[in-house]
Amino acid sequence: MAGQDSAGQDSAVLRDALGVGVAVGLSGFAFGVTAAGSGLSVLQICALSLLVFTGASQFALVGAIAAGGNPLTAAAGAFFLGVRNAFYGLRLSQLLALPRALRPLAAHWVIDETTAVALAQPNRRAARLGFTVTGLTLYVLWNLTTFLGAAGAEAIGDTRAWGLNAASPAVFLALLAPMLRSTTERVTAGLAVVLGLGFLPVLPAGVPVLVAALAAPAVLWLKGRRIGDRERTKGEDR
Incomplete structure (x- = not known):
């Protein structure tokens, strides 16, 4: 009976993992076309996908270059957008608990999609399979x-x-939206959108992404201050 339950669970994990992998993997075509339109060579484009392998950052880089942005600014924007994967890695390292020899290889696959599938699983075995x-x-x-x-x-x-240049951002938002469960997460996402769109007309290409990243520390600071004020109020009431 336990074996049947395990087999059924594995089938469900495989179905979900393959569904996400195929759906998002096909959008690499949009990146290839968009990157070529920004002036990059086929070799440069393929190297980006092989070595960087984080779709949103890749689109941010070629989008900034296509808009006439400084390459260093474009790279900085893509880098900071990709920093989120480091935080994913902190959570996944505890969940997956992979052997030390496999961690450098697994780190290259720590992206939005693998994180979302792994975190949705009920136990470590299923999380490893999904990842x-x-x-x-x-x-x-x-x-x-x-x-x-x-x-x-x-x-x-x-x-x-x-409309191919919108494919990756659309996929990213589709994965992100269901994960915005708390008020803090929704406020952070909303503020990031406001900052990014607000500074888009006045800052060089790639820089609005960096400004939008300030939403997270700003919201967390305000939340911490509110909790501190609440604790002080309780202490005064006592």
Whole structure:
């Protein structure tokens, strides 16, 4: 009976992991086309997907370059957007508890999608399975479709006419939205949107992403201050 339950659980994890991996992996085609439109070579584009492998940061980088932004500023914006993966890694390191030799390899797959699938699982075994299948499927498909998109960019034409440059942000938001459960998380996300859009017309390409990242410490500081005031009030009442 326990074996049947385990098999059923594995099937559910595989279904979810493959679904996420395939759906998001195919959007690498949009990145390849968009990056080619920004002036990068096929080799540069494929290297980005192989070595960076974090879709939102890759789109942020090529988007800033395409908008005429300074390459260093574009890289800084992409870097800080990718810093979130380090925080994912802190949580996943406890959940997955992988052998030390595998951690450097697994770290390359710590992204939004693998984190979301792993955290949704009921136990460590299922989390490891979900993380591995999602990561492998997504890495292979993302890099394959990146190459196809970059190589066939000339046949596609203007990416803005197809809306392909919006594919990765749309996927990112679809994964993020269900995770915004608390008021603090929703306020942080809302403030980040306001800051990013508010500074978009006045700051160089890539910089609004850095400004939007200030939403998290700002909200946490206000929350901490409110809790401190509440504790002081309680102490005075006593």
